[in-house]
């Protein structure tokens with residue numbers, strides 16, 4: 001389908017139609033413009049269209065469609081499999097579109113499609129509000145939202161999509177439409193979990209919640225105690241207050257400041273906690289669990305503004321590292337599953353910041369029906385991910401093998417399907433169908449209605465019915 005257009009055509013044809021810049025292979029900024037977060041991804045698009053506004057997105061979509069050029073849509077560029085770029089195609093890059101408007105009266109936030117979670121946190125915090133996104137501030141809100149979105153505020157306020165009130169979308173035919181409960185409700189349904197299949201979302205409207213100071217921080221335990229911690233955490237979670245978000249991790253202690261040098265590189269179990277409220281109430285909420293646990297290596301909980309905590313991990317994950325991940329939804333953690341986790345966590349490749357995280361998605365997400373949004377896994381307890389992360393490209397093969405072996409060992413204990421935002425491109429052929437369950441056929445029908453030619457296919461692709 002890709003035509004053999006020479007690179008200058010993109011700049012001379014599309015450039016004049018756009019307010020933002022079109023960067024082709026001759027541009028000194030090209031290498032920087034084509035790069036995405038995952039350093040494993042090395043693709044060579046025809047050009048990157050840096051869109052300044054929705055009209056630029058329309059121009060880019062129309063130009064690509066009329067010229068038979070494949071497109072990749074980029075929000076924050078954090079996709080593991082690198083869906084924010086494509087060989088010999090046009091990257092529709094929304095990163096210049098970073099406007100955020102907070103309506104404090106209505107407690108709603110209008111967010112442009114190129115924003116990161118940090119952009120939105122910054123704007124909403126001034127009003128004592130927050131929207132539930134993920135745990136790293138540099139992640140794009142577009143890809144995260146369209147996949148579902150899990151993070152610190154999930155148990156209390158739902159998935160990111162449960163807080164989506166509407167979206168403006170540029171469709172494959174170049175029209176801009178609104179999708180919400182009353183306008184194009186089928187599209188609105190599909191956007192809430194169906195990924196980037198349906199169009200380019202140029203702006204999102206979110207509900208925000210009163211979240212200001214949090215009592216939060218990491219608590220690390222020696223790997224010898226990790227089984228005890230994991231079992232106690234499993235038993236503690238169901239009755240714990242929803243304002244308390246605590247995820248469990250198996251990882252190594254990062255080898256650098258501010259981590260204590262005597263623990264650098266040690267395998268460890270970790271509770272990463274975030275309580276919306278005062279230090280006293282937060283400490284009391286976690287006390288029943290902490291009282292049952294051995295002495296941690298360190299406990300760094302403290303009171304801080306929510307945006308400070310939501311960006312605390314960003315320095316550990318700079319752009320350009322090698323990333324490979326796999327995940328699953330998890331219902332229960334029997335002791336055999338915990339044993340399998342521990343066995344593979346002890347094999348985390350040295351020098352890496354690789355990890356396994358179990359993000360709780362019980363609470364508010366479970367109060368939404370499994371057919372109310374495209375995300376159907378409303379009865380799962382955790383969104384689990386195993387991530388191999390390493391600065392050295394030479395370590396990539398070892399990382400992938402570690403993730404695959406680990407996943408193979410714990411997958412038998414999983415629920416139905418996995419989070420599309422924690423998939424690469426090498427999953428089983430029926431993985432999306434399994435993940436969406438009953439919703440899959442409806443998603444394929446919505447795809448056929450809004451993108452019958454599968455123009456938007458650089459994503460976890462749902463073929464038109």
Ligand SMILES: Cc1cc2nc3c(=O)[nH]c(=O)nc-3n(C[C@H](O)[C@H](O)[C@H](O)COP(=O)(O)OP(=O)(O)OC[C@H]3O[C@@H](n4cnc5c(N)ncnc54)[C@H](O)[C@@H]3O)c2cc1C
Nearest residue numbers: 075076077078079084134135140142143144150196201459
């Ligand atoms: C360091 C790190 C931490 C993470 N933490 C979390 C977490 O806590 N919670 C969580 O839920 N996920 C998390 N993720 C996963 C994250 O949700 C996905 O990687 C997501 O795809 C990132 O979105 P993006 O816009 O940055 O990515 P991109 O690479 O820009 O895009 C990802 C996908 O979304 C599509 N897309 C992007 N922008 C648009 C748009 N405007 N309109 C239509 N489609 C679009 C793309 O085509 C692509 O298919 C994390 C990822 C990383 C790398």
